[in-house]
Amino acid sequence: xxxxxxxxxxxxxxxxRPGADLRPVSFATLTLVEWRKQLDTRAGRWMLAVIAxxxxxxxxxxxxxxxxxxxxxxxxxxxxxxxxxxxxxxxVLAATAEWSQRTALVTFTLEPRRTRVGLAKVVAxxxxxxxxxxxxxxxxxxAHLIVVAFRDADPAWDLTARGLAYLALTVVLFMxxxxxxxxxxxxxxxxxxxxxxxxxxxxxVGSLVPGMADVLPWVDLSTASTPLLxxxxxxxxxxxxxxxxxxxxxxxxxxxxxxxxARSEISSS
Numbered sequence: 001x002x003x004x005x006x007x008x009x010x011x012x013x014x015x016x017r018p019g020a021d022l023r024p025v026s027f028a029t030l031t032l033v034e035w036r037k038q039l040d041t042r043a044g045r046w047m048l049a050v051i052a053x054x055x056x057x058x059x060x061x062x063x064x065x066x067x068x069x070x071x072x073x074x075x076x077x078x079x080x081x082x083x084x085x086x087x088x089x090x091x092v093l094a095a096t097a098e099w100s101q102r103t104a105l106v107t108f109t110l111e112p113r114r115t116r117v118g119l120a121k122v123v124a125x126x127x128x129x130x131x132x133x134x135x136x137x138x139x140x141x142x143a144h145l146i147v148v149a150f151r152d153a154d155p156a157w158d159l160t161a162r163g164l165a166y167l168a169l170t171v172v173l174f175m176x177x178x179x180x181x182x183x184x185x186x187x188x189x190x191x192x193x194x195x196x197x198x199x200x201x202x203x204x205v206g207s208l209v210p211g212m213a214d215v216l217p218w219v220d221l222s223t224a225s226t227p228l229l230x231x232x233x234x235x236x237x238x239x240x241x242x243x244x245x246x247x248x249x250x251x252x253x254x255x256x257x258x259x260x261x262a263r264s265e266i267s268s269s
Contacts, residue, residue, distance in 0.1 A: 025111050030120035031127075037097050038128055043188075044093050048128070051086050055079045055136050059143040068147030071156035073163060075140035077229055080167060083132065084174055085196075091125040091178020092191045095257070099186045104266050118258045122179045129171040137164070163231035170228045173221070177250045183257025199249065217241045221249040 038044040058079050062070055070078075095118075098104035111117055137159075147153040178195060185191040203220050206212040217223045217238075224245035227234050234242075 027116060027120060030111060030116060031123045034094065034117070034120045035124035035127060038090065038094050038124065041093065041097060041101070044090065044097075047086065047090050047093060048132070051083060051090075051132060052135070054082045054086070055132075055139060058082065059139055063143055063147055063151075067153060068143075068151045069153040070144075070147075071158045072140060072144045073156075073159040073231060075143055076137055076159055076163075076167070079136045079140060080170070080229060083136065084170060087129050087132070087171060088174045088178030088181075088195055089192055090128060091175045091180075092182040092188060092195060094121050094125045094128075095179045095182025096186055096188045096191060100188050108266050114262045115258055118179075118183055118261050121183070122176055122254070125175045125179050126172050129175040130168060133167055133171050137167075158231070160231055162233070166228040166231070170225060173225065173246055173250055176254055177221070180250060180252075180254030180257050183261055184253050186260075218244045219248055221245040 038048075059075060062068065062075060062078055098107050107117060108114055144153075144155075144157075148155045178191075181191045181195045182188070185194060199220065199222055203216070203222060206216045206220060218241050224238075224241045227238050228242075
């Protein structure tokens, strides 16, 4: 009896200590928090709204051009091009939120494992991009139904599962690229300008240099990802080109951004 009492007391004291019931933050919780951050900021909400407005505008124009007589795949492809340009900016905004809002110290105090936070940003950004793809495909299907029903257009439901998979892969690559540039540069203006200008300048210079035409698909992501906008099967060489270009423009910035986030000093200003 005398030995059991101290044991219970010691156990009770350990249970009642501050922080005794605290558990590590799960990765799912981190992802949800990072996804909510994309909607909490005014810039993030406006960027998503602009993408939705442009998508609806492109579909509306196509419904009047040529009597709206376009295939379902054409509607989807037409909306993919502006999304491919704007979705990486959503990734940049998601990655630079801690530094633009000066909340990095709070975030990494609550979750010291910084790499997990960075990966949660990647997953949340990709999730937002895939959700927009679902919305786009739904709007394209609605537009095609309207022109078939009210404008006597020919029904052509030609988008296959492979085409949808290509679109999803395109979103994954460009959203991860945006997060990578954001984590690497930590400045929203610098990351957006670099993300938009560097690949464009690289493509222009590469097209002007003699002998670069054969090398460009291997090192330029926009050129290597162009076959993803079609529904045709990609040959092995095209997949190899996409992998090498993705290593340069997606994996390298993302790895560098995660490394910098994990290693650099974090301050409140």
